[in-house]
Amino acid sequence: MRLDVVSIFPDYLAPLDLSLIGKARREGLVDLHVHDLRDFTHDRHRTVDDTPYGGGAGMVMRPEPWGEALDHVVAAGAAAVGGGVPHLVVPGPGGRPFTQELARELAQQPWLAFACGRYEGIDERVYDEAREHMPVSVLSLGDYVLNGGEVAVLAMVEAIARLIPGVIGNAESLVEESHEDGLLEYPVYTKPPVWRGRGIPEVLLSGHHGQIARWRRDERLRRTAQRRPDMLAALDPAALDERDRAV
Numbered sequence: 001m002r003l004d005v006v007s008i009f010p011d012y013l014a015p016l017d018l019s020l021i022g023k024a025r026r027e028g029l030v031d032l033h034v035h036d037l038r039d040f041t042h043d044r045h046r047t048v049d050d051t052p053y054g055g056g057a058g059m060v061m062r063p064e065p066w067g068e069a070l071d072h073v074v075a076a077g078a079a080a081v082g083g084g085v086p087h088l089v090v091p092g093p094g095g096r097p098f099t100q101e102l103a104r105e106l107a108q109q110p111w112l113a114f115a116c117g118r119y120e121g122i123d124e125r126v127y128d129e130a131r132e133h134m135p136v137s138v139l140s141l142g143d144y145v146l147n148g149g150e151v152a153v154l155a156m157v158e159a160i161a162r163l164i165p166g167v168i169g170n171a172e173s174l175v176e177e178s179h180e181d182g183l184l185e186y187p188v189y190t191k192p193p194v195w196r197g198r199g200i201p202e203v204l205l206s207g208h209h210g211q212i213a214r215w216r217r218d219e220r221l222r223r224t225a226q227r228r229p230d231m232l233a234a235l236d237p238a239a240l241d242e243r244d245r246a247v
C-alpha cells in the first residue's frame with residue numbers, strides 16, 4: 001500500500017518509522033511518503049493560512065498550497081502505483097466516525113492520501129476540488145477536538161496498516177480483538193502466577209482449551225455489556241449462541 005501524508009508538521013509523522021509500521025515500510029509492505037505543505041507555497045514566508053471570509057477567530061488554510069500539494073501527490077503517486085488516484089482521507093472533528101470496519105475497508109485500498117488540517121481548517125473549496133478527482137472521506141477519531149490532523153493520521157495509519165497481510169507477524173493476533181467482531185477483548189494474564197498477592201483465573205491454568213475458550217467468550221460478553229452496552233445492543237443476535245445469552 002502506498003500512503004501519502006501532507007502536513008505543515010512532517011516531523012509529527014516520524015513515529016511511523018518505528019515499530020511494526022516502520023518494519024512494514026522497510027519490508028516494502030507500506031510505501032509512505034510525507035510531504036511538507038509549505039513546499040507548495042511561493043512567498044518568502046511560506047504562508048499556508050489567511051484570515052477567514054465572514055470574520056471570526058483563527059485562520060483558515062489557503063487553498064492554493066493544498067491544490068498544488070494534492071496535484072503533486074496524485075502525479076507522483078500515479079507514477080509509482082501505475083496509475084489511478086488515491087482515496088483522500090481528511091481527519092476532522094466534523095467527520096464520519098473512523099471505525100474498525102472503516103479501517104478494514106481502507107486497508108483494502110492500494111493507495112491512500114491523508115491531508116492534515118490545522119488552524120480552523122482547510123478552505124472548503126479544496127474538498128470540492130479534490131472530490132472531482134478522487135474519493136474523499138472526512139473522518140473523526142471521536143467526539144473531541146485536536147489541534148490538527150497529524151495525531152489522527154498517526155492513529156488511522158496504524159489501525160489501517162496493521163491489517164495489511166504480513167504487517168502483524170501472527171495474523172491470529174488480529175482475531176478476537178476489540179471491535180473486530182463486535183465485542184471487546186477478554187482480559188489477558190502472563191507470568192508470574194501470583195503478583196502482589198493477586199493470582200490469575202484458575203481456568204487459564206487448567207489446560208482445558210474448551211473451558212478456556214468459553215471463559216474468554218464469557219469475559220468478552222461481560223466486559224462489552226459493562227463498558228459498551230451500545231455495542232452489545234448492535235450485535236447480530238445470530239452471532240450469539242445459547243451459552244452467550246446465559247452470560
Ligand SMILES: OB(O)c1ccc2cc[nH]c2c1
Nearest residue numbers: 091092117118145146148149
Ligand atoms: O480533531 B481532529 O481530528 C482535527 C483534525 C484536523 C484539524 C484541523 C484543525 N483542528 C483539527 C482537528
